[in-house]
Every structure is written in C-alpha cells, then in structure tokens.
Amino acid sequence: MNSLVLYYFSATGNSLVVAKDLASALGAAQLIPIAKAIHDNNDQSYEAVGIVYPVYMFGLPLIVAQFLKKIRLNPQAYIFSVATLGGAPGLAHTQARNILTGRGLELAAGFSLLMPGNYTPLYGAIAQEKQDEMFRKEKERIGIIAENIRDKKRGIMEEKPFLLNFLLHKLLYKGGISxxxxxxxxxxxxxxxxxxxxxxxxxxxxxxxxxxxxxxxxxxxxxxxxxxxxxxxxxxxxxxxxxxxxxxxxxxxxxxxxxxxx
Ligand SMILES: Cc1cc2nc3c(=O)[nH]c(=O)nc-3n(C[C@H](O)[C@H](O)[C@H](O)COP(=O)(O)O)c2cc1C
Known part of the structure; x- marks a missing residue:
C-alpha cells in the first residue's frame, strides 16, 4: 500500500510491537509516535492513516483523544484505529470515530488486539506462558488486520460484546479519565x-x-x-x-x- 502512516502511543511496548508488525505486514509504513506528532504540524498527504494505542479505562488515552482532535488529515484518507487491550476495549473506537466525524473525517474501521494487561494498580503481570500465547496470536491477527487494511474495509468496529463495552465505557471512562x-x-x-x-x-x-x-x-x-x-x-x-x-x-x-x- 502506498503512503501509509501509523501514529502510535505505547508505554509498555504492546502497541509499539503491534505498530511495527503492522508496518512490516503492510510494507512502506511510516511509524510516528503520537507523543512527538502532537507537537508538530502533521503531513496531510497520506492515503491511509492508522492510529495505534492502548485502551485506558474503556476508552481512549487522553493524549490520543487530544491528538485526534488536532490532527490534520486528507479527508479522502482511509483512517483506521488499532487498540491493544488487556480485556475489554470499551468504546475506544467509537470515541475515536466520534471525534473524527465531528471534524469531517471518517474512521473507516477499528481493530482490537488482546495483549497482556499492564495496569499494575489492579493486577500483576500474567504468567509468561500466557503472555507467549498472546504474542503468538497477535502475530496471526496482524495478518488478518493487515488484509482488511489493504482492502480498505469499512464498518468494522471491534467492540463486542457491545452492551458490556458500552456499559463499561459509560460507567467508568468519564470519571476515571478526568x-x-x-x-x-x-x-x-x-x-x-x-x-x-x-x-x-x-x-x-x-x-x-x-x-x-x-x-x-x-x-x-x-x-x-x-x-x-x-x-x-x-x-x-x-x-x-x-x-x-x-x-x-x-x-x-x-x-x-x-x-x-x-
Ligand atoms: C491507565 C490504564 C487503563 C487501562 N484500561 C484498560 C481497559 O479499560 N481495558 C483493557 O482491556 N485494558 C486496559 N488497560 C491495559 C492496556 O490497555 C494494555 O495492557 C495495553 O496493551 C498496553 O499497551 P502499551 O504496552 O502499548 O502501553 C489499561 C492500562 C492502563 C495503564
């Protein structure tokens, strides 16, 4: 695919690995950290734009939400989001879609990838064998996600089961993220x-x-x-x-x- 950029945010490496694996599956992708890009004027010429990030409190990390509110993109670009998460995405993709829609842009698809959770205030790291199994599945899933992106698939929003994710987001995101x-x-x-x-x-x-x-x-x-x-x-x-x-x-x-x- 020509002219693809992946903007990523990562604290413990899951989203960085996913961004790197996607870049190599899709070829020729630029990898740009959101922590840097949020201070820059971004290039608007990309045909496809991916946002890769961890789910926080069943929604978007603050920095990712802020970035989506300011990023300038080609309105024709194929835009997708890829969330890494320890258990449930909540409405992270819906939230990204709503921010972009409000700015006249379209989030075409939202993909979710289960990775080891890193929220130590609630739980310790899972056993190494379980982590290894997740890493193996991640490599498989990347191939499928890359195929969807290559085909510029629209309408995929991986937030199932919707009712549970909806409730988790509605009950816990606003209070938590504030x-x-x-x-x-x-x-x-x-x-x-x-x-x-x-x-x-x-x-x-x-x-x-x-x-x-x-x-x-x-x-x-x-x-x-x-x-x-x-x-x-x-x-x-x-x-x-x-x-x-x-x-x-x-x-x-x-x-x-x-x-x-x-
Ligand atoms: C503040 C915080 C909140 C989190 N909230 C969620 C959550 O709502 N749902 C979930 O499945 N995982 C949650 N996690 C786990 C991360 O989304 C997950 O481990 C992610 O892959 C970490 O990505 P990173 O290694 O790129 O930073 C949370 C982690 C942190 C630090």
Missing part, C-alpha cells in the same frame, strides 16, 4: 530508588522531574505506567496496591524504544 492528569500525585518511589532517572526519561509527556535524583510527579500525567513498569529496581509504586506485584513490559521492547517516542 482523574488522570493529577494521578501523578499517587505515584511514589520507595527507598530502593537508585536515582537512575529512567522514570523521567521513559515518561512520554515529561511529567516527572528529578529532585535530588528522585522522581517528582507533575500535573499532566497520562497514567500510562511507564515509570512504574520500567523502573529497574521496582521502586516506583502507585498508592499501596502495586507493592510486590509483578511488573510488565513487552519482552521485545527496550526502555530506549519508549524514550525514543518523544
């Missing part, structure tokens, strides 16, 4: 902190500053968990529930790949 920018105040570092500063480097939105080498969270957090997941000594916690929980990041992704997003 807390996100200030949620940084609930992160903290234990005495295990080695003052390496990696947490500040992996933060995709520069919401962490170092004071005497230790992290301090500001007020525009995305709640993405990058700081907590990439800490080499597991010193970073969110409230109390993350203590002792197994951390997660995609094994094929390095901290440097996350840092390179901005």
């Amino acid at each position: 807390q996100v920018p200030l949620s940084g105040r609930n992160f903290w570092a234990t005495d295990a902190c080695i003052k390496c500063g990696l947490c500040a480097k992996v933060c995709p939105v520069e919401n962490i500053v170092l004071a005497d080498g230790r992290p301090k969270w500001l007020t525009h957090c995305q709640h993405c968990m990058a700081c907590l997941q990439w800490c080499p000594v597991e010193a970073i916690q969110y409230k109390k529930s993350t203590i002792g929980r197994k951390r997660y990041h995609h094994p094929a992704v390095a901290a440097q790949d996350i840092i390179a997003q901005k």
Whole structure:
C-alpha cells in the first residue's frame, strides 16, 4: 500500500510491537509516535492513516483523544484505529470515530488486539506462558488486520460484546479519565530508588522531574505506567496496591524504544 502512516502511543511496548508488525505486514509504513506528532504540524498527504494505542479505562488515552482532535488529515484518507487491550476495549473506537466525524473525517474501521494487561494498580503481570500465547496470536491477527487494511474495509468496529463495552465505557471512562492528569500525585518511589532517572526519561509527556535524583510527579500525567513498569529496581509504586506485584513490559521492547517516542 502506498503512503501509509501509523501514529502510535505505547508505554509498555504492546502497541509499539503491534505498530511495527503492522508496518512490516503492510510494507512502506511510516511509524510516528503520537507523543512527538502532537507537537508538530502533521503531513496531510497520506492515503491511509492508522492510529495505534492502548485502551485506558474503556476508552481512549487522553493524549490520543487530544491528538485526534488536532490532527490534520486528507479527508479522502482511509483512517483506521488499532487498540491493544488487556480485556475489554470499551468504546475506544467509537470515541475515536466520534471525534473524527465531528471534524469531517471518517474512521473507516477499528481493530482490537488482546495483549497482556499492564495496569499494575489492579493486577500483576500474567504468567509468561500466557503472555507467549498472546504474542503468538497477535502475530496471526496482524495478518488478518493487515488484509482488511489493504482492502480498505469499512464498518468494522471491534467492540463486542457491545452492551458490556458500552456499559463499561459509560460507567467508568468519564470519571476515571478526568482523574488522570493529577494521578501523578499517587505515584511514589520507595527507598530502593537508585536515582537512575529512567522514570523521567521513559515518561512520554515529561511529567516527572528529578529532585535530588528522585522522581517528582507533575500535573499532566497520562497514567500510562511507564515509570512504574520500567523502573529497574521496582521502586516506583502507585498508592499501596502495586507493592510486590509483578511488573510488565513487552519482552521485545527496550526502555530506549519508549524514550525514543518523544
Ligand atoms: C491507565 C490504564 C487503563 C487501562 N484500561 C484498560 C481497559 O479499560 N481495558 C483493557 O482491556 N485494558 C486496559 N488497560 C491495559 C492496556 O490497555 C494494555 O495492557 C495495553 O496493551 C498496553 O499497551 P502499551 O504496552 O502499548 O502501553 C489499561 C492500562 C492502563 C495503564
């Protein structure tokens, strides 16, 4: 396919791997991080545009919603969204479609991919064998999704079962996402902190500053968990529930790949 761009956001690598795998399945795709693109004037000449991101609170991460509200696209472009998620997409694609429709653009299709969940405040990383099984299925699904994209299929919205996803989104998204920018105040570092500063480097939105080498969270957090997941000594916690929980990041992704997003 000519002239395809994939804009992506990723904190623990799932969406980055999906974006890379899609790019290689489709050939000649540009991969552009949303954390960077949100500050730039984007190129409007692409014939096909994909948005690849994790589902947060049964909807879009704030940064992705903001990006969709400002991105300038060729109205003729074939636009699709690809969500990675640990269990249920909620109405992430519908939300993306509504934002774009309001701007005279069409979201042609929304694809969902099950990946290991990374929301440590609620659960630890799943067992390695289960992760490996998900990674194997992801590679299979990418082929199918790529075929749909190549054929410029319209009308696919992978948000089933709809009633459950609708309820989850309606009940939990608004209240949850509105807390996100200030949620940084609930992160903290234990005495295990080695003052390496990696947490500040992996933060995709520069919401962490170092004071005497230790992290301090500001007020525009995305709640993405990058700081907590990439800490080499597991010193970073969110409230109390993350203590002792197994951390997660995609094994094929390095901290440097996350840092390179901005
Ligand atoms: C703040 C937050 C909220 C999340 N909410 C959901 C959710 O509503 N539904 C779901 O299936 N997974 C949810 N997850 C899990 C992620 O969507 C999933 O692990 C995703 O693949 C992570 O992508 P990444 O590695 O590219 O950051 C959430 C994760 C975070 C950090």
